Amino acid sequence: MRRTVLIVMGGVLLLAAAGCVANPVTGKSQLDLMGESQELELGRSLYSPYIQQSLGPIDDPDLQAYVRRVGGSLAAVSHRPGLPYDFTAVDDPTPNAFALPGGKICITRGLLSRFESEDGMAAVVGHEIGHVTARHAVAAYNRQILAGLVVLGAGVYASTSDDDAAPLVGLGAMIGSQLVLAKYSRDQERQSDELGLEYAVKAGFSPRGMIETHRVLLSLQQRAPGLAERMFASHPMSAERLATAEKRVAELPPDVRDRPLRSEPYRRIAGQVIADRPAWDLVVEGQTLLAGKTVQEGEARLAEAARKAPSAGVIRTLHAIGLYRAKQGGAAVAEAREGARLAGDVFIPRLVAGELLVKPAPAEALTNLDAAEKILPGIADVALLRGRAFEALGRRQEAVNAYKEAVGRDPQGEVGAAASGRLRALGAA
Numbered sequence: 001m002r003r004t005v006l007i008v009m010g011g012v013l014l015l016a017a018a019g020c021v022a023n024p025v026t027g028k029s030q031l032d033l034m035g036e037s038q039e040l041e042l043g044r045s046l047y048s049p050y051i052q053q054s055l056g057p058i059d060d061p062d063l064q065a066y067v068r069r070v071g072g073s074l075a076a077v078s079h080r081p082g083l084p085y086d087f088t089a090v091d092d093p094t095p096n097a098f099a100l101p102g103g104k105i106c107i108t109r110g111l112l113s114r115f116e117s118e119d120g121m122a123a124v125v126g127h128e129i130g131h132v133t134a135r136h137a138v139a140a141y142n143r144q145i146l147a148g149l150v151v152l153g154a155g156v157y158a159s160t161s162d163d164d165a166a167p168l169v170g171l172g173a174m175i176g177s178q179l180v181l182a183k184y185s186r187d188q189e190r191q192s193d194e195l196g197l198e199y200a201v202k203a204g205f206s207p208r209g210m211i212e213t214h215r216v217l218l219s220l221q222q223r224a225p226g227l228a229e230r231m232f233a234s235h236p237m238s239a240e241r242l243a244t245a246e247k248r249v250a251e252l253p254p255d256v257r258d259r260p261l262r263s264e265p266y267r268r269i270a271g272q273v274i275a276d277r278p279a280w281d282l283v284v285e286g287q288t289l290l291a292g293k294t295v296q297e298g299e300a301r302l303a304e305a306a307r308k309a310p311s312a313g314v315i316r317t318l319h320a321i322g323l324y325r326a327k328q329g330g331a332a333v334a335e336a337r338e339g340a341r342l343a344g345d346v347f348i349p350r351l352v353a354g355e356l357l358v359k360p361a362p363a364e365a366l367t368n369l370d371a372a373e374k375i376l377p378g379i380a381d382v383a384l385l386r387g388r389a390f391e392a393l394g395r396r397q398e399a400v401n402a403y404k405e406a407v408g409r410d411p412q413g414e415v416g417a418a419a420s421g422r423l424r425a426l427g428a429a
């Protein structure tokens with residue numbers, strides 16, 4: 001009895017202490033539930049799952065270095081220059097950018113391929129840094145933690161309980177869409193726009209990048225609202241934001257206002273991403289068709305995407321899923337192998353190869369699943385599939401261990417339930 005009371009009191013004291021955190025932008029103390037060390041830990045632990053769920057980093061070292069350089073120069077002039085910032089360009093073809101607590105920032109291929117200048121990219125990255133420095137996300141992600149949401153894995157696809165259940169049934173829909181992103185208020189959006197512009201100007205970028213960015217986003221919202229709906233859900237967009245940006249830029253001193261947009265380095269360094277946009281737009285179309293159960297047409301779009309960008313491993317993997325859904329199992333296996341070969345450092349190609357190879361080539365499946373486990377440890381699906389591969393290889397004890405691991409990773413969900421079913425079937429429940 002007494003112990004319980006003490007623990008509860010400890011919790012209250014902890015909350016009270018965290019409530020004293022001062023907002024770095026406003027200087028006012030703010031009733032956040034999280035202190036800075038928790039904020040940093042949360043961002044650090046979520047970053048890799050978020051990157052992998054966004055289809056992994058774009059395989060383009062020059063582009064990654066460019067995004068890091070631009071992001072780093074903005075962070076250095078921000079209100080929280082000392083955070084362990086990270087900037088990653090990810091393969092997600094839908095336009096989006098997001099910031100995790102502590103300064104872990106991602107920008108997608110879908111957005112990068114639509115800018116015309118370095119300053120446009122800097123405006124978006126500066127805006128995301130604004131969400132971090134004004135600590136907008138801390139409360140949001142904290143609510144998610146309290147709600148017990150898990151980023152990746154459990155129950156994402158109902159693969160596995162028996163051999164005829166369609167694996168990958170939900171995987172097509174999983175890409176990106178499972179990401180739980182902070183939802184910002186319109187006031188927070190306004191504040192981040194102001195901060196983004198402030199940081200961009202201080203770091204020497206053209207403020208007109210902010211106008212370019214709002215034009216890009218507004219035209220997306222008008223012409224293809226579905227394409228960027230996740231971005232607009234987390235960052236409310238409006239014509240007002242463009243008008244405000246135009247007004248703010250007009251108020252700046254002429255030498256700042258008239259800084260030229262740097263389009264040459266951008267077009268050069270982001271050139272491949274821009275050139276690959278038609279292929280990735282087909283990926284989005286194909287995924288949307290698959291999600292809407294228009295399987296044949298979805299597969300056809302993904303096949304065309306794979307023809308346009310044959311060395312993009314992630315596209316090959318997504319095409320493998322399309323082939324599988326279109327009941328072309330043999331071709332799906334071959335395509336999944338290509339995907340894992342070309343993008344072996346990315347979780348989803350390894351997972352999909354692991355799943356599709358379980359029956360035809362269980363040893364090869366295991367190699368892929370071990371790689372998936374290394375990239376992103378602790379995912380229940382991987383443990384379940386490893387169990388199935390061990391079973392197929394006749395390695396009963398290792399299968400039992402893997403299934404137990406899957407249950408431990410997902411005690412309440414579908415994946416854990418499927419693993420429990422296999423344990424019962426093996427007489428090891």
Ligand SMILES: [Zn+2]
Nearest residue numbers: 184189192235
């Ligand atoms: Zn925003």
